[in-house]
Amino acid sequence: MSEPIHVVCPHCNAVNRIPSDRPAAEAVCGKCKQRLFTGEPVALTGQNFNKHIERHDIPVVVDFWAPWCGPCRAMAPIFDRAAKELEPRVRFAKVNVDEEPSIAAHYGIRGIPTLIVFDHGEVAKEHAGLVRTSARFCGGRRVFVLVCGDLPRNCRHVK
Ligand code: ZN
DSSP: OOOOEEEOOOTOOOOEEEOSOOGGOOOOOOOTSSSSOOSSOOOOOOOTTHHHHHHHHSOOEEEOOOTOHHHHHHHHHHHHHHHHHHTTTSSSEEEETTHHHHHHHHHHHSSEEEEEEETTEEEEEESSOOOOOOOOOSTTTTTBBOOOOSSGGOOOOOO
């Protein structure tokens, strides 16, 4: 028996426990009954940011962006596609730095887009600038890819 994993609901921010032997992609929130994974990045704000980065037992990849930023708009479809491909092994989220300047300041975001991978609230990996290729999961627990080229050798692993 493996441990259940904690997942924060993107709709109501309730912390759910999912048995690790059940398909998480189909799991629904115990509180609001909506799907815990929608294949879309979750918009984080000052209200739910800490809860999402701290309470998930899966890595949380956060895209710091702004609507006026061209490279951010260019990256959006790549990020969306990564969410579709990699959930429920990774949670994808976005922070609009114009609306949430205090979060951006806390993490010293100087340029956007910047991606930060959080592992139980800790910064596990940071990448500034446009991600040109789709992210890929390279397998293994807590071993995953933030930025990845077409070749697996280009993967940048955490730990
Ligand atoms: Zn919910």
